[in-house]
Amino acid sequence: MSRQTYSPEFKQQVLQEVQDTHNATIVARHHQVSPSMVRRWTREARQSAGESQGVPSLVQENTQLKRLVIERDLQIVVLQDAQRSPYPAVPIMPGAIDSHDHEKRPP
Numbered sequence: 001m002s003r004q005t006y007s008p009e010f011k012q013q014v015l016q017e018v019q020d021t022h023n024a025t026i027v028a029r030h031h032q033v034s035p036s037m038v039r040r041w042t043r044e045a046r047q048s049a050g051e052s053q054g055v056p057s058l059v060q061e062n063t064q065l066k067r068l069v070i071e072r073d074l075q076i077v078v079l080q081d082a083q084r085s086p087y088p089a090v091p092i093m094p095g096a097i098d099s100h101d102h103e104k105r106p107p
Contacts, residue, residue, distance in 0.1 A: 006033075011041050018042055 010031075017027045024042060028035040 014038055015041055015045050 018024050024038040025035045028038040
């Protein structure tokens, strides 16, 4: 039993129909092609489109998300430590008198 090959034009037509109908199985039945083959073409098309558009790989995305989680965890720890501090935080107000402001400055 030999494998059947499909032209790029045929694959493109099938992929367009899958995109229009959002149903690979119905399109596959209509063209008498295996549904798994159509899903594979769809997956491969998505992957090649993602690579050509500069979409970051899953590894890069995962690394970036891990960094964000670490930064968020650090922020939480800092805020929790500040909350437990025996010294209340004193807000700095604009125009507040500095300890050196009591001396007269030349105009």
